[in-house]
Amino acid sequence: MKIDHIGFVVKKIESAIERFTNVYGFAVQREAIYDTSQHVMLAMLVSPNSYRVELIQPVDKESPSYDFMEKGGGLHHFCYCVSDIESSIIGMKRKGHLLIKRPVEAPLLDNRRVAFLFSKNDKQIIEIVESREE
Amino acid sequence: MEKEIRDLFATILQITPDEINDDSTPKTVKTWDSLNHLNLIVAFEEEFSIDIEPEEIKGMMESFKKFKSIILQKTG
Numbered sequence: 001m002k003i004d005h006i007g008f009v010v011k012k013i014e015s016a017i018e019r020f021t022n023v024y025g026f027a028v029q030r031e032a033i034y035d036t037s038q039h040v041m042l043a044m045l046v047s048p049n050s051y052r053v054e055l056i057q058p059v060d061k062e063s064p065s066y067d068f069m070e071k072g073g074g075l076h077h078f079c080y081c082v083s084d085i086e087s088s089i090i091g092m093k094r095k096g097h098l099l100i101k102r103p104v105e106a107p108l109l110d111n112r113r114v115a116f117l118f119s120k121n122d123k124q125i126i127e128i129v130e131s132r133e134e
Numbered sequence: 135m136e137k138e139i140r141d142l143f144a145t146i147l148q149i150t151p152d153e154i155n156d157d158s159t160p161k162t163v164k165t166w167d168s169l170n171h172l173n174l175i176v177a178f179e180e181e182f183s184i185d186i187e188p189e190e191i192k193g194m195m196e197s198f199k200k201f202k203s204i205i206l207q208k209t210g
Binding site for chain 1: 160167168169172173176179188189191192
């Protein structure tokens with residue numbers, strides 16, 4: 001599967017944007033927005049060689065990544081592109097993943113639908129996003 | 135059944151069963167964070183051959199009482 005982006009949890013999104021752009025040379029692809037479904041501020045950055053990093057700032061305890069942030073934050077998930085999100089969920093569940101959030105539109109990703117799973121083997125959160133329709 | 139639930143819950147969170155009661159929450163049990171909550175869900179699905187829906191996962195983090203009630207409902 002192709003990686004769409006890597007999710008990175010931060011305490012303050014504005015200072016993180018400044019750090020990633022000034023220190024690591026990322027460019028801002030999408031300015032920070034509020035994602036109501038996850039209670040997070042999100043911004044998308046892109047590196048000079050086209051790696052995308054999604055900065056995630058949980059805004060309250062309703063956010064699923066709030067306690068991850070409280071413990072220091074950092075690398076949170078890989079997001080993979082899939083052509084058919086429903087069949088990918090079925091396939092991943094068969095291959096050792098727990099579905100933790102059903103497909104929902106993601107404003108930061110052009111309202112493409114995303115779902116979250118948990119890898120039972122790696123104990124890691126995985127996001128999948130449907131590919132753009134051609 | 136309640137003892138089995140409490141024992142497995144404690145094992146996953148690496149605490150002793152007597153450290154858990156119905157009022158236990160992530161605030162009172164240090165190791166009950168969001169990642170370990172997912173480990174709990176996986177362990178209970180496997181141990182009791184049940185399916186826990188995504189919509190139920192978050193609510194089960196409310197308290198041990200809530201967690202237990204959903205497991206009992208599914209195994210009952």
